[in-house]
Amino acid sequence: MSIFFGPLDLAGRVPTRQQTRVAAFLMSCHGAIARQLAIVLASQMNTIWHIELNTQFYREAETVSLLLRATSWVPDPELLFLLPTWEAAWVARSPPAIADRIQGLVIDIASLAHAVHSMIRPAALLPQGVLPQDPFALALRKIEFESSRAIQAQIVFLKSTDLLPLREEVTAAVESRHGQLDKLWQEVLSGIGIDRSKST
Amino acid sequence: MTYVKHRPAERDIRKHRVLAGCLMPFLTLSSYRIRYELDGPEHGPAYVFVNGLTQYAELWGAYRNTLVAKGFRVATFDLLGQGTSDKPALFISQDDQVAALGLVIDQLGDVPVFLSGISFGGVIALRYAVVHGNRLTGLAVMSTFAELSPQLLLLGNALRVGLILGGTNYLQDLLLPMNLSDAWLGPQLENLDAIKRQGWLTNDVYALQNLMESFLDFKPLTAQLPSIKIPTMILNGEFDFLTPRTLHETLRLQIPDSALVIIPHAFHAFTLEKPALTASLLSTFAEDVLSEKWKGNRSVWIAPENAGDPLIPFPPDHDHLRAIPAAQVPR
Numbered sequence: 001m002s003i004f005f006g007p008l009d010l011a012g013r014v015p016t017r018q019q020t021r022v023a024a025f026l027m028s029c030h031g032a033i034a035r036q037l038a039i040v041l042a043s044q045m046n047t048i049w050h051i052e053l054n055t056q057f058y059r060e061a062e063t064v065s066l067l068l069r070a071t072s073w074v075p076d077p078e079l080l081f082l083l084p085t086w087e088a089a090w091v092a093r094s095p096p097a098i099a100d101r102i103q104g105l106v107i108d109i110a111s112l113a114h115a116v117h118s119m120i121r122p123a124a125l126l127p128q129g130v131l132p133q134d135p136f137a138l139a140l141r142k143i144e145f146e147s148s149r150a151i152q153a154q155i156v157f158l159k160s161t162d163l164l165p166l167r168e169e170v171t172a173a174v175e176s177r178h179g180q181l182d183k184l185w186q187e188v189l190s191g192i193g194i195d196r197s198k199s200t
Numbered sequence: 201m202t203y204v205k206h207r208p209a210e211r212d213i214r215k216h217r218v219l220a221g222c223l224m225p226f227l228t229l230s231s232y233r234i235r236y237e238l239d240g241p242e243h244g245p246a247y248v249f250v251n252g253l254t255q256y257a258e259l260w261g262a263y264r265n266t267l268v269a270k271g272f273r274v275a276t277f278d279l280l281g282q283g284t285s286d287k288p289a290l291f292i293s294q295d296d297q298v299a300a301l302g303l304v305i306d307q308l309g310d311v312p313v314f315l316s317g318i319s320f321g322g323v324i325a326l327r328y329a330v331v332h333g334n335r336l337t338g339l340a341v342m343s344t345f346a347e348l349s350p351q352l353l354l355l356g357n358a359l360r361v362g363l364i365l366g367g368t369n370y371l372q373d374l375l376l377p378m379n380l381s382d383a384w385l386g387p388q389l390e391n392l393d394a395i396k397r398q399g400w401l402t403n404d405v406y407a408l409q410n411l412m413e414s415f416l417d418f419k420p421l422t423a424q425l426p427s428i429k430i431p432t433m434i435l436n437g438e439f440d441f442l443t444p445r446t447l448h449e450t451l452r453l454q455i456p457d458s459a460l461v462i463i464p465h466a467f468h469a470f471t472l473e474k475p476a477l478t479a480s481l482l483s484t485f486a487e488d489v490l491s492e493k494w495k496g497n498r499s500v501w502i503a504p505e506n507a508g509d510p511l512i513p514f515p516p517d518h519d520h521l522r523a524i525p526a527a528q529v530p531r
Contacts, residue, residue, distance in 0.1 A: 148363070
């Protein structure tokens with residue numbers, strides 16, 4: 001097991017099987033966020049968070065579109081089993097500790113987006129010898145770079161004064177999503193010969 | 201969902217444990233893991249190092265080697281949000297960082313403990329010394345501060361915005377020329393991307409942002425500094441732009457048994473640039489304290505150019521707060 005993609009091909013490109021598996025996972029989670037944001041945005045736009053979300057909605061769509069084009073796809077039969085598992089994981093659910101179910105759902109949606117934009121660092125998987133102009137490598141760098149901006153919408157909301165009375169519940173909801181996503185991401189990576197767990 | 205982390209209010213500080221199948225030892229603070237490392241003789245006097253904002257424990261390697269060779273036990277660790285320690289998702293309080301430091305110090309047993317921290321880590325070390333000074337034998341703080349001057353506040357805000365807009369790479373691009381000298385940067389220019397890469401891999405943007413935002417409700421420590429009664433050495437780079445001399449002067453004036461040592465030609469990150477000199481100053485400080493030769497007296501010194509050479513008293517007729525040789529004015 002390595003901590004990076006590879007071994008690279010002779011031109012310095014990431015193996016197509018690794019590209020396919022990682023791109024499928026990223027499209028699944030970013031696509032889920034885009035769908036959830038579309039629903040949240042259908043409500044009244046009256047806060048800073050909503051304005052940030054409008055930008056983020058289009059960024060998520062861009063991420064999905066970019067991966068679709070930049071990835072060298074190969075058949076991956078395991079995706080037939082993996083994709084339903086991932087999609088089920090993204091379903092929003094109100095944390096039991098939050099009494100207002102609608103508020104809980106919104107907090108969970110923001111928690112998932114926070115986890116995706118903070119825990120998933122696809123560019124950090126690129127080894128030093130990767131072909132700099134490879135479309136897949138460029139796409140991963142772009143996605144990771146944009147994540148540090150996109151996450152600001154979640155930070156503004158989840159740390160807002162409105163939610164301070166629920167700080168413990170909100171923190172638990174976010175860290176729960178972090179833990180869930182971390183587990184899924186480690187499984188994705190170990191399935192393609194990459195080990196990013198802390199224990200190694 | 202796989203697990204739920206609990207708030208610090210539910211904290212359950214447990215004894216040190218080594219995770220099964222894991223080469224790194226971790227301490228447990230609430231539901232968070234603190235990665236730490238102990239080296240050197242078990243019963244030797246100990247040095248504990250607290251990282252700066254973007255640092256990780258491995259960067260103290262040169263200090264560990266030098267001090268262990270001199271008979272010290274050396275403890276290094278990653279604060280919450282850094283390196284291989286856990287990175288809380290939304291909030292990191294400085295009280296939690298002090299608690300994490302306390303856990304590391306608790307591992308050292310009944311030996312003299314010298315605590316050293318740089319920049320952000322210096323603040324955590326000061327906070328620990330204010331509350332638990334009786335557990336320490338000496339304190340060495342470097343490139344640090346007890347209050348946010350307007351300059352530092354605005355610089356901190358600008359660095360945070362830089363991080364948000366440009367990511368870790370851009371923060372590194374800002375910090376490297378601000379905190380290191382031309383003499384160090386010049387030969388490294390062709391190699392900077394490789395130097396930055398490990399820091400970029402290790403640091404996560406959201407975690408750095410949380411660490412920076414732990415200063416949003418920062419209260420000055422100045423009024424509490426006189427309670428630090430232990431010998432304290434304050435190290436400040438001659439050309440430190442980020443935390444200039446005036447911030448260290450506050451520490452010198454408020455901590456009774458302190459001495460300010462100015463590192464010639466040095467900037468904020470002199471621990472990276474001059475490890476041999478700095479490690480020598482730290483070991484001499486500890487040896488002087490242990491042999492009861494240390495006399496702080498709020499004195500001001502100039503560090504030598506070379507490791508092992510003696511300190512030079514700052515000329516009494518000049519103002520150590522000025523860059524030009526201005527006469528001392530009574531304050």
